[in-house]
Amino acid sequence: MKISTRGRYSLRMMIDLAQHYNEGFISLKDISARQNISKKYLEQIIPFLNRNNLLNANKGHMGGYQLARHPSKITAREILESAEGSLTPVSCMDNVPNLCENCGNCITLPIYEGLYDIIIKYLDGITLEDIINNHKSSCEYYI
Amino acid sequence: MKISTRGRYSLRMMIDLAQHYNEGFISLKDISARQNISKKYLEQIIPFLNRNNLLNANKGHMGGYQLARHPSKITAREILESAEGSLTPVSCMDNVPNLCENCGNCITLPIYEGLYDIIIKYLDGITLEDIINNHKSSCEYYI
DNA sequence: TTTTATTCCTACCTTTTCAATAGGTTATAT
DNA sequence: ATATAACCTATTGAAAAGGTAGGAATAAAA
Numbered sequence: 001m002k003i004s005t006r007g008r009y010s011l012r013m014m015i016d017l018a019q020h021y022n023e024g025f026i027s028l029k030d031i032s033a034r035q036n037i038s039k040k041y042l043e044q045i046i047p048f049l050n051r052n053n054l055l056n057a058n059k060g061h062m063g064g065y066q067l068a069r070h071p072s073k074i075t076a077r078e079i080l081e082s083a084e085g086s087l088t089p090v091s092c093m094d095n096v097p098n099l100c101e102n103c104g105n106c107i108t109l110p111i112y113e114g115l116y117d118i119i120i121k122y123l124d125g126i127t128l129e130d131i132i133n134n135h136k137s138s139c140e141y142y143i
Numbered sequence: 144m145k146i147s148t149r150g151r152y153s154l155r156m157m158i159d160l161a162q163h164y165n166e167g168f169i170s171l172k173d174i175s176a177r178q179n180i181s182k183k184y185l186e187q188i189i190p191f192l193n194r195n196n197l198l199n200a201n202k203g204h205m206g207g208y209q210l211a212r213h214p215s216k217i218t219a220r221e222i223l224e225s226a227e228g229s230l231t232p233v234s235c236m237d238n239v240p241n242l243c244e245n246c247g248n249c250i251t252l253p254i255y256e257g258l259y260d261i262i263i264k265y266l267d268g269i270t271l272e273d274i275i276n277n278h279k280s281s282c283e284y285y286i
Numbered sequence: 287t288t289t290t291a292t293t294c295c296t297a298c299c300t301t302t303t304c305a306a307t308a309g310g311t312t313a314t315a316t
Numbered sequence: 317a318t319a320t321a322a323c324c325t326a327t328t329g330a331a332a333a334g335g336t337a338g339g340a341a342t343a344a345a346a
C-alpha cells in the first residue's frame with residue numbers, strides 16, 4: 001500500500017510547476033535542482049503525466065514544461081493516478097468492465113471497492129492550489 | 144498502492160476462521176482447501192498475524208487455529224496492518240517518533256497523513272462479523 | 287548558420303520485493 | 317506408536333522498483 005517514488009516525485013514536480021505557474025516554461029533542469037531529483041528520472045516520469053494531458057511542453061532552447069491547466073483545476077487524484085497507473089487497492093478492479101471472473105461472488109471485493117472509493121474522494125478534494133496555499137513557507141525537505 | 148497477496152490472503156484466512164468460529168481449531172489444510180491458497184504459503188503468513196495476537200494455535204493431531212477474539216472484535220485494519228506491516232502510504236511515516244528528518248517542513252507529508260487517516264478510519268469500521276454478515280451466500284471465487 | 291539548451295526516445299542495469307516451494311523438526315491427540 | 321498438525325529456515329524464479337546512459341530531434345539565440 002505504498003505510493004512509489006514515481007508517484008511522490010510526480011506530485012512534487014507538479015507542485016513545483018504550480019509554484020512557478022505563469023512564469024513561462026520551466027525546464028527539468030530547474031525542477032531537478034530545486035527538488036533534488038535526478039533529471040533523467042524526471043524525464044521518464046513525464047510520459048505518465050502526459051497520458052492525461054497534465055502538461056504542456058516546449059522543446060529546444062528556453063523550452064520546458066508548464067501545467068496544462070490552472071493549479072485549481074488539477075487534483076492530487078489525477079496526478080497520482082496518472083503516475084501510479086491506478087489507485088485501486090487490488091488489481092482485479094483494473095480490468096474494467098469485467099473485473100475478474102465472478103467478482104459478484106467475492107466476499108472481499110466490496111471492502112476494497114469501499115476503500116478505493118474513500119481514497120479517490122479524498123484525493124479528488126485536493127488541488128495543486130490547495131497544496132501551495134496551505135504551505136506558504138519555503139520547503140527544503142522532501143520525501 | 145496495491146495490497147499484496149499476503150494482505151489479501153490474510154483477510155480471506157481470517158474471514159474463513161470467522162465463518163467457522165466456535166468449531167474448535169481449524170487446520171491450515173482445511174483453510175487451504177476452501178480458499179484455494181497454498182498451505183505452505185499460509186504457514187508463512189501466520190507469524191505476521193500473530194505479532195498482533197490475532198490467533199490461538201494448537202499443535203499436533205486435531206490442532207489448528209482459531210480467532211483470538213470474537214469476530215466482532217477484530218477489524219480489517221488490524222488484519223491488513225499486521226499482514227502488510229504498515230498501511231502508511233509513504234515509508235517515512237513509519238519510523239516514529241522522528242518520521243524522516245525535518246518532516247515539519249515537507250509540503251507533501253500532510254497529504255499522505257490525511258490519506259492514511261481516512262484509510263485507517265475506514266478499515267477500523269469493518270469487523271470480521273460485519274464482513275460475514277454482509278455476505279450470506281457461499282463464496283466460490285476469490286481475489 | 288552555428289551553437290547551445292532543451293525535450294524526447296530507447297536500452298540497459300542493479301537491487302529489492304513478491305510469491306511462492308521445499309524439507310525438515312517439534313508437539314499432541316488418538 | 318503413529319498419524320497429523322503447527323513450526324522453522326532456506327532457497328528460488330520472476331517481476332518490479334528505481335534508477336543510469338547515450339544519443340536523436342528540435343528550437344531559440346548568438
